[in-house]
Amino acid sequence: MSYATLKQTLDQVINHFERKPEKALFTYEARTEYGDGLSVIAKAQQFAFKIDEPRNIGGKDQAPKPTEYALAALGACHSIVYKALALKEGIEVDEVKVDLKAVSDSLGFFGIDPDVRPGFQKIELETEVTSGAPVEKLEEIFQQVEKLCPVNDIIANPVPITQKVAVQNSKGEIIRI
Template sequence: MSLAAVIEGTREAVRADAANAAARFSVGHTLVPGTATTVDVRVRDHTFAVDEPATLGGADTAANPVEYALAALGSCQVITYQFWAAKLGVPLDSVRVTVDGDLDLHGFFGFTEGTRPGFNDVRVHVELTGPASPETYADLKRQVDEHCPVLDLFANPTPVTTTLA
C-alpha cells in the first residue's frame, strides 16, 4: 500500500470517527536472568535486546537505551520525511539522517546532584536528495519538524507516570 493510500485511508477513518485518531503503543521489557544489564524487549511480534557497553557494566551484546532513543529519533525523522514528501507531492530520491547526542554521566551515576541524567544536547543532521528546489526541501523540513512524533518527545515535556507493583 502506498503512503498516499495510507494518508487518505487514515483521513477518511478519522473523518468518520475522531476516535480513530487515537493510537496506543506498548512495549514489554524483561531483564535477562544471569545478566546485569541485558534486557529482552518485545514489541508486537518483534523482539530485540538492549545492553550496555562494557565500560558501563554491560556485555555489549546490543545497543544501549540512549542509543536506541537516538535511533528512534533518526528513524522517525526518515519515516516522517517520506510521509510528508508523499503528502505534499515533493519528489525525494533519498533521505539520510545522523543523530548525535551528548550525555553527562554525572547525572546517571548520581555523582553530582542537579546534573541531568538525560541528553544535554542532541543534533540531527538530515541529507535529502532529489530534483526539488532547496526552498521546497526547506519547507518539507519545517513540516517534518512540526509533525515528527519522536522529535516532539525530545523537544517537549511529556507526562510520564511510573508505578511500582
C-alpha cells in the first residue's frame, strides 16, 4: 500500500472515531486448544498458529513459546504505532525494527520460589527507524509510542482477568468450578 493510500486510510479511520466515538470500542476473541506434548493451537479471527515449549521442559520445540509471542506482539505493536503516528503527522518512515529482550526466572514459573514472578522480570526494547524526517520529529513520535501502544499498556498495567473453569468428568457431566 502506498504512503498516500495508507495515510488516507488512517485519516478516515481517525475521523470516523472522532465523529462516532461509540464505534471505537472493540471486543477481541481468541481460542486455544491443547495439542500434543505441551503444544497449543491458537485461533484468532481466521488465523491459526501453533504455540509450543522447548524440548528440555517437555515440548516439541515446533513453535515459539507463549512468552515469545507476547514479546513479538509488543515489538509489532510498537512498530505499527510508530508508523501510524508518523503517517498521522505526515512523516514518511521507511522502516521500523524493534529488537526485544526479556528476562524471566523459572523459579517463579515452576512455583519453586513464591517471591519470584512467573512472568518477565524486565523487558528491553531497542527501536531502529529509517526515515528522512528530522530526528526531532521522530523523537516526538517515539515519546508517544509507549503511551499509545495497546500491547505496551496491557503489559505495563494490570488488566482485570475473570476466569471460569468447566470440567467434563468421566460420566460426561460438566462441573463448573
